[in-house]
Amino acid sequence: MTSATGLVLTSPRSFEQRSFDLPDIGASDGLLRIEACGLCGTDHEQYTGHITNPQACIPGHEVIGVVEELGNHAAGRWGVNAGQRVAVEVFLSCRECGQCQAGVYRRCERNGLRTMIGFTDADTPPGLGGGYASHLYLGPDSMLMPVPDELDPVTATLFNPLGAGIRWAVEIPETQPGDVVAILGPGVRGLCAAAAVKDAGASFVMITGLGTRDAERLALAPAFGADLAVDVSETDPNRALREAIGRKADVVVDVTAKAPAAFAQAVQLARPGGTIVLAGTRGSPETPGFEPDHIVYKELRIIGALGVDVGAYRKALDLLVSGRYPFEDLPRQVAGFDDLEPLIQLLAGERSGVPPVHGVFAPDPAQS
Structure with missing residues (x-):
């Protein structure tokens, strides 16, 4: 050729x-x-x-x-x-x-x-x-x-989205065994992030989506480590998390794209002293429902994430081979x-x- x-x-x-x-x-x-x-x-x-x-x-x-x-x-x-x-x-x-x-x-x-x-x-x-x-x-x-x-x-x-899940949801926020993690966005990166944090020992994982477009993804989420899947068009995720475990999240990972309201949800879901990782583009200069004072009151740590690295990719390949989650399906x-x-x-x-x-x-x- x-x-x-x-x-x-x-x-x-x-x-x-x-x-x-x-x-x-x-x-x-x-x-x-x-x-x-x-x-x-x-x-x-x-x-x-x-x-x-x-x-x-x-x-x-x-x-x-x-x-x-x-x-x-x-x-x-x-x-x-x-x-x-x-x-x-x-x-x-x-x-x-x-x-x-x-x-x-x-x-x-x-x-x-x-x-x-x-x-x-x-x-x-x-x-x-x-x-x-x-x-x-x-x-x-x-x-x-x-x-x-x-x-x-x-x-x-x-290897790429799962590597992103490992870096964005585990390595960057320094997720610890026993942590409560909320993941906003149930696309392939959201599902990968759920598997990554569960594999790292998170005690409870919530994942959110929106409407019909995300229904199948939310239904799949338990197979990838999610303990709770929430359609935010029908249920307030903050209330759902509180009713499920009685507390807010140690780590919130926002992997939504073109969903400017998700950042306000992330701030609401995070516990005082918690960490929010932003790894998806907003698609808009507007942030509906966002109240900056809550960042101060809660002393939140907010981190932007761009790209992955070879170390996370290698871990992703190992996790894919392990068969612990049904990625091939x-x-x-x-x-x-x-x-x-x-x-x-x-x-x-x-x-x-x-x-x-x-x-x-x-x-x-x-x-x-």
């Missing part, structure tokens, strides 16, 4: 399928044959233009694939071999600057947001910088994680090049119907 195929987002709501020349691979880079790429809320926000991109790009960043070509220096740098199935870290790391040396490579001085997988310029060769493609170019600063043989490529894409839809856009429209709420809990792109859905 001398060419690759990619689905390029040229402007909001405009995809173009293109052919790309496969790059020559040197000592420090590599080439990945993509098997599957999970769909994230970021993807459909790119599609609608809610997240702007200054250039055409191939979206998709929850990438699983097989290393097809690999330079000798890259093999040592990444710790993988040609022919090995790997997960791809979204951020790149030079491994040399102060930020990378300190372990916060999301702020790498050579990379950062501008070189993230799924956002780079499709018109600058080799152009293969995102997951909606048959191949992904692996530059020298790439970061790869071996995928255990027990995981199929589609299930393995959950999540209701999902796998789409190829020809039917990916309708699935993204469904996830974005621009097409009628209830979206699947887990959406995945695969260059060849029949083999996924």
Whole structure:
């Protein structure tokens, strides 16, 4: 094969399928044959233009694939071999600057947001910088994680949202055994966060959703560690938590997107001295029901979370292999090049119907 195929987002709501020349691979880079790429809320926000991109790009960043070509220096740098199935870290790391040396490579001085997988310029060769493609170019600063043989490529894409659940709901708020945790948003990241905190020893986990769109997800929540699932269109979550256990939450994790009222709920749900982690975009400058004084009265700790890290991803892969939660059975839809856009429209709420809990792109859905 001398060419690759990619689905390029040229402007909001405009995809173009293109052919790309496969790059020559040197000592420090590599080439990945993509098997599957999970769909994230970021993807459909790119599609609608809610997240702007200054250039055409191939979206998709929850990438699983097989290393097809690999330079000798890259093999040592990444710790993988040609022919090995790997997960791809979204951020790149030079491994040399102060930020990378300190372990916060999301702020790498050579990379950062501008070189993230799924956002780079499709018109600058080799152009293969995102997951909606048959191949992904692996530059020298790439970061790869071996995928255990027990995981199929589609299930393995959950390394990304489950890694987010581990970092956002356990590591950042320093969730302790016995804690009460409230998770706002029952999408795939919310369910992953529930499993992560339950696995970390949380004594009680509540998860919230809204209306018909979230009904199936709330019904699934107990299988992923939730002790209480609440539809906030019918029930006040603060009252529901109080009636269930008689106290407020030690940790509240808000993974909702475009739900500005959720932050006010988070402040209400947190106990005095509790922690709130904001890991979803508000989608609005308005915050209905929010009373800032409660942050002062309760002395709350509020932390924003962007991205994950390799350590959390590795823990996620281990948890997926353990089989303690039925991630392989999540209701999902796998789409190829020809039917990916309708699935993204469904996830974005621009097409009628209830979206699947887990959406995945695969260059060849029949083999996924």
